[in-house]
Amino acid sequence: MSRQNRPQRRIMGPQSALTDFLQSHNISAYQIRLDADARRRAAQNNQNDTSNQSNNETAVASPASTSDVSAGPAQSTRGRRAAETNSQEEARRTEKKAIQKIKASKKFQKRKRGLADSDDEDDLARAIFRERAAPLPGQMENCAICSKRFTVTPYTRSGPDGGLLCSPCGKDLDKDDPAAKKKAKKVAGGSGARRRQLQSSILDGTYSLGAKSLMTLCIETLAKNIDLAEDLGDLPTPVIDKIARKLSRYRLLNSRTLNLFLQPAAEEVYIYDGSKLTTDDFIRVFQTVPGLKKLKIRNGIHFKDEVMDYLLSRNIELEEFYLHGANLLSESKWKEFLHQKGGTLRSLRVYWTDKHFGDDVLSVLKSACPSLSRLKVSHNQQVTGVGITALAQLDSLRHLSLDLRNNIHSDIYVDLLSKIGANLETLSLTRVQEADNTVLDAIHMHCRSLKKLRITDSEEMTDAGFARLFTGWANPGLVFLDLQKCRQLDSAQPRENPDGIGLCSNGFRALMAHSGKTLRHLNVHGCRHIEAVAFEEVFGPEKVYDAMNKVEISFCEEVSDFIVGSVFRSCPNLRELIVFGCMKVRDVRVPRGKILVGVPNAKGMVLDGDYDD
Template structure:
């Protein structure tokens, strides 16, 4: 019979379980309510009621209600049973050595024994990080962390209450002393490097100090008075650099007699601020604004409604202006417009807009269109119909073909003073030949990132060119590009030795800024020949030869000797330049050292 006990027990357990399951949910709920009431009655009988204590009332749960019965509590909300346990624990703490030691160290009277004992009790029974506790102030349940703040009565606080208490305590504490400012003339390292890159070397002028003081106390300024235009422009640059140009400071630059307005950072300028500019400055002639995303059709409508005759209009970042508003503006202001520069217009300002300029701007002398996604070769060819142009600059998303550039140079190249083609990978030697044949007044020339022009084309351009010596020349990244053989340039693509020698022979005497960045096929022998001991380039101020791999310490020293008025030389990526002595007043950028990437000469 023994082997049958276990199966019979299992059968009995299954039967009981089935009986429990067969009971309805209402019966189970009734039995649970009865157990709660019995437990509450037992707790009430076992706790003697003290005189003056309030007797808690237990609300009887109705049938179907699942409300918990409340535990019997005392006046301060702590259960009596728990309160008795705390009292016993505190009594034991008063007899401990830790209590006596803390009391002796504190030197307090016997009246404060309870406070000391309760403090020790709270320390020992404080919940650990990760455990749950009730906030001392709002009684909400929260998870204790190592950063939980202690409350005024020794308990812990939840995050919102802790922040509030921390602010109150911070306000009661004395303020910390401000860090001591450096009294030296240089200041921090970062500010010193920034000054060097800005060309601010030596003692600052009184005007510079006044402008910087104004920028630091802009909230105290009421107006700029009758300052010269160049100082107002300098203040505007500093304000934009420090992001101080906003609706509150804009009135410093916008007055009824303002004729020239330059906004270098209009990110904080709203649409209403723009309307206010053209409402107040009724004599405005030259307007320049960057990052003007709020310059929309509504603003242009208001500009067209004002009696303002603009001579120069420079707008960057107004990519929400429609083509129709551009056309209306050109038709209304074209008669007086002499300079028109547009940047970052995205998919607006296309070929038809150039035709509108050609028809309505008879006196325009400067046209610059950059970061444009709509203008194509057809629009570039239309520029040939603007004979009054003296300055032309293009940087388009659509690659410009040589067939579109050469007609423009043939038509207006005779009077062009500045010509800029930025990022033109398809431009070839025919463009250089057209420059050589048609341009006679160029002062500034920029052709960048051409992948087709050859060294022979550059040499032919500068050989026997009837154009006067250039002042500014930028040929950066005109180089041979190949993923298979990047250093093997058999066909001499890009600016190489002969082209570099020819350009220095033609324009070296008057050249002020030269940029041959990443023209890596210029050899060290060509640099040494150009900057030999007998060569002299008195006007050269800025030289960019970064990533010309053959540049060495000797070549940089030869540059310093041949260019007595040189101010800045950039040699990023020239790994053979390691230790070169920099003359006083000259900035060498790109050689890493303990001071950074910028070296100011003191020799």
């Protein structure tokens, strides 16, 4: 309320400016004092009820006399009395008005529906009025439940039978009333949450048109009610595996639910999230499933030496072993395991072990694992060139993936490839900053059966090197190629690339000419020196890449609307195209059923196409 709107009163006599101000806001100091007196008197009465009866008279008299004193000498008794009746009448009038208003309100109409009598109606209106006329924040009030005195705040809750509650009682009430919480949650969700969910599934690559399969629906229901399940019965293994995946996704796999997946006759146990499992649980896996051949454990933090000791004491011959996050397993136990049980091992994948899986373990592989065909060492800080050199003796190896933190010199890779490159079907070298063209040349020279190739983050390889690799390479077409972030890194001259570092135009042309027909998955994320001309040529009108399923060309600066359209045209079976950071992509029409992710506009990543091509 502004100053001008406030009705001015004449300031005269004993009335102070403050009283004038308060009066203009319908606050009467007198009324407040009266209320306070009445409360004090009531409190006094209560006290006196318990104490001696004879004291009663004086007790009642004393507050009256104090109120007389505090009333101030200026106001005459008569004036005060008149004011009293006036204010009482006024209060009654405002109350009546408020009740009328309440009766007309929507809330009242809604609540009224249950009632028949007009008396009830009045009671209800009065109850609502009392609710509204509750004391304002900052005042003191007695709690409706425990009768304690407390300060009213904006967060104070009203009790079930009217009246306000102190904060402990209010909290108790909240606990008993889960409905309120539920309601609040629902409001927070709404259509925004649905849209976010949709975009999240697009980014996860799990987006699909139409209804979910019945099996998915059942598994989701089961996962929600897993506490009720005692036994999964004789479901087929793939179904059980799907349930296990779903449960792990919801982080529901624990000591109890693990039992559902341990079937004595099984040959495989896949634990997708072992973070809640203890050492004993892992031991129980070997106890319950004696014929175990394939074991996969992710987040197996408690897969410790004791577990390995138990495994070594049993007659279990693993063929596939996948261990993720088992940091507590010591290097000597790894060696013991490989010496004793390595004979049958065909696949060994080890993720996230900082210190205890190093060169010594890799050196053991040659003698201990004669039939090892798949080896993956990921997120490892311990392995150095010595270990990689040792791998060169593993003639049986078909799939090799390395993601190491130590830099390995290119010569070591060249040596490795010259010895075992001919049979490799998978070669994945993640984060090899210092690997150079000699590695590419070695691949060109020795690899003859590669299907999947990944070289990422190289800052040394050049366009000419990539072009040499793919030109006249005797290897059949690749199915999977990931060359992300093979590019020149120079913050001073980001656009200049005189030495042709990284995968650029010629390398891109050569790779598509060599493998375009067979590639299902292509990733050239961050290879930002591929020119628009090269894209337009490769995805020209006469070029068709039937196999292509997913293409990632994020952060390739030259990619424009036209190129995106060309990619969709040239790859009829494409499902997903990712174009984060391609600022020239503005407004593309996406064919029906295909997904374009990462468009730099307000629509963000949406885009499932809406026209049929």
